[in-house]
Amino acid sequence: MRRLALSAAALLCCSGAVAALPTAATAATAAPHAAATFTDDFDGPAGAGPDGSKWNTETGDNVNNHEREYYTPGNANAKLDGQGHLVIEARKENPGNYQCWYGRCEYTSARLNTSGKFSAQYGHVETRMKIPRGQGMWPAFWMLGDDIGSVGWPNSGEIDIMENVGFEPGSVHGTIHGPGYSGSDGIGAGYTLPGGQAFADAFHTFAVDWSPNSVTWSVDGHAYETRTPADLGGKSWAFNKPFFLILNLAVGGYWPGDPDGSTPFPSQLVVDYVHVTTSNTTPPPAGTHTITGVGGTCMDVAAASNANGTPVQLYACNGSNAQAWTVGSDGTLQALGKCLDATGNGTADGTQLQLWDCTGGPNQKFTPNAAHDITNPQANKCVDATGQSSANGTRLQLWTCTGTANQKWTVN
Structure with missing residues (x-):
């Protein structure tokens, strides 16, 4: 700086x-x-x-x-x-x-x-x-x-x-x-x-x-x-x-x-x-949302488990609670009563995303923007579908923002 x-x-x-x-x-x-x-x-x-x-x-x-x-x-x-x-x-x-x-x-x-x-x-x-x-x-x-x-x-x-x-x-x-x-x-x-x-x-x-x-x-x-x-x-x-x-x-x-x-x-x-x-998008309203990504697949909590460390992945949209996300006024994304979390407080490319108890930490802050990115401000990186894949089970991670389709998300 x-x-x-x-x-x-x-x-x-x-x-x-x-x-x-x-x-x-x-x-x-x-x-x-x-x-x-x-x-x-x-x-x-x-x-x-x-x-x-x-x-x-x-x-x-x-x-x-x-x-x-x-x-x-x-x-x-x-x-x-x-x-x-x-x-x-x-x-x-x-x-x-x-x-x-x-x-x-x-x-x-x-x-x-x-x-x-x-x-x-x-x-x-x-x-x-x-x-x-x-x-x-x-x-x-x-x-x-x-x-x-x-x-x-x-x-x-x-x-x-x-x-x-x-x-x-x-x-x-x-x-x-x-x-x-x-x-x-x-x-x-x-x-x-x-x-x-x-x-x-x-x-x-x-x-x-x-x-x-x-x-x-x-x-x-x-x-x-x-x-x-x-x-x-x-x-x-x-x-x-x-x-x-x-x-x-x-x-x-x-x-x-x-x-x-x-x-x-x-x-x-x-x-x-x-x-x-410019964009017509306004901040997502209160309540739960599905978040769709590359290939029309949904941001999903693996096996609908709320155990700490459960992987967050892409999966075919099915309307389940594992795909119901709340955009918090505190900058969190929450599902099944827990928060989207960057593993180990990581900021490097490839840091995997998981579900974890909400702590208020910067590794649990995520910002959807008008360009359809979801960024983690601490890392200055985007939520990314690994390998640009849309297959079921594709793990989500942090990665340097590139503007590619595997980093584009719609909060529905």
Whole structure:
């Protein structure tokens, strides 16, 4: 958690918002729990600006983070390349004689948001992009609560889907901010590419799967972090409401530090697409449910036994009590009076799932989300049918979330 380890870690741009934001979204905004889709593939002629029906272009500087850039209007620093990409370009220039908190601005860049044009509550939020390299570069894809105009930041909540600081070319960060856990106290984690790769070398996908009381981050389909209210130490969870999107490329600031002689200019954040798929799903109602998985089979307690250590498996759905699961308000999944349990408090791939006396431990917390995953927040892993099998008796386990069919579950 490199961001939290930095004594001077800054707020992201939110607290120094450089353009007035609407206090409420327009009629195009997705209502809570309503299905909605946002798609921008950035198709259009080279040189055209971002689609004004989808994006606002913010202008100004940001004193709160001590960033060095001035965000320009129109298509000055954000334009289509004619090949299906949006290019946000940071330049070491100031042809408009813009003034920043430190005097005449040294750099220009761009920042876009969807406030008043699109927001959503829950679902899958994804972008594919190629980030710039270089000391002082700070690209980000993130979200703010729609109510920021009335409640302010950090009460609005902030979900940072992807941030990179140039001195960490192979790492990105996913973080939440809210009341009592904002700025350098934000709660998050990092993801590092294997083998010394740099994110600037290729396009990568960055996403969150967001559902009631749960946010899971992924890079190129590899889930690396899940956050729930249990991570907040009793502080308020600020993420069960509509949020809007933000794309920006900052230059300098407390966290990344300023550019130096090694930093290439112009630097480009190249965005292939932004896709948001929301869900009609709401938290499962009180009562018992069947949970179906791959092949239409059911999550089942072997031999309908409630003895501690009884395997949890897949089995043909039969309506028995061994397949009747209660989704507890405490994050548990219960059957036959006992809890779904990760054996031995394990968090490794292959940790088998069993039935056990309910203890309140983190190995008994499971979160169904809008993407039809069931995650164990402690392990940051998904409930998985071993070997991608749907055969009767297939043992269930924890495994790194891959998005494959053997990790998809429907709470009926």
